[in-house]
């Protein structure tokens with residue numbers, strides 16, 4: 647199976663060499679904000695540790711499938727009970743960790759949102775880290791390693807996940823596949839979510855967030871006077887007149903925000919005249935949409951206005 651984590655080249659090669667040499671550390675801390683691939687990476691490592699195949703992880707055997715659906719007896723995910731992971735959950739985990747594994751590969755415990763453990767839960771967990779049972783891998787997922795006690799951090803191999811770059815082809819393909827969008831839309835989603843694949847996929851499901859991302863992207867292209875880029879960005883909506891209307895509304899609110907920024911003397915890539923001109927022209931275009939104009943022509947006009 648191919649490493650499912652996108653970008654993060656150094657981490658991917660470290661994990662792959664750990665897997666190849668069968669030297670998976672007993673405590674791993676994966677840090678990064680929501681959507682960067684913490685769970686994806688933890689499942690890959692769990693499969694690598696427990697897979698029945700000769701070259702793990704195969705992603706085809708029963709073990710790999712059971713890990714995917716979260717029902718392998720030697721793979722456990724601890725989730726917060728309410729807002730926190732409570733000390734009682736960690737005590738339970740400590741007992742479980744010393745039970746013999748059902749399979750040959752040992753056991754893997756993933757602690758999701760490990761940063762929600764309070765100090766007493768973290769201290770309880772520390773006890774099992776100090777004298778870890780054989781053949782057990784603990785994978786802690788946290789928003790930030792700095793939210794964990796230093797005594798825990800120092801006993802873990804830490805992987806810090808980063809966002810991907812907007813033009814990373816693998817990232818674009820992944821967003822296209824998961825969100826069912828076009829190449830240009832996937833790029834827009836990645837730009838508007840700062841290269842966070844998980845958030846990009848989520849944003850695709852929310853039309854308003856999605857279109858407001860497209861609008862910000864259009865403004866960035868306008869600042870760069872990239873007329874062709876603007877046309878490419880608009881292209882996916884050529885057959886969707888309804889979305890064109892919504893998009894123009896989003897674009898006008900993005901411009902209105904810039905006008906406000908200008909008024910507050912904040913930095914903007916545009917002059918006040920240009921912003922007002924764009925706003926007025928977009929309002930004109932918006933009113934003409936009722937007369938069924940040719941959408942490609944409308945797009946050319948928008949591109950001309952934005953780059954004027």
Ligand SMILES: [Zn+2]
Pocket residue numbers: 693697698699702703704705706707708709710
């Ligand atoms: Zn397998």
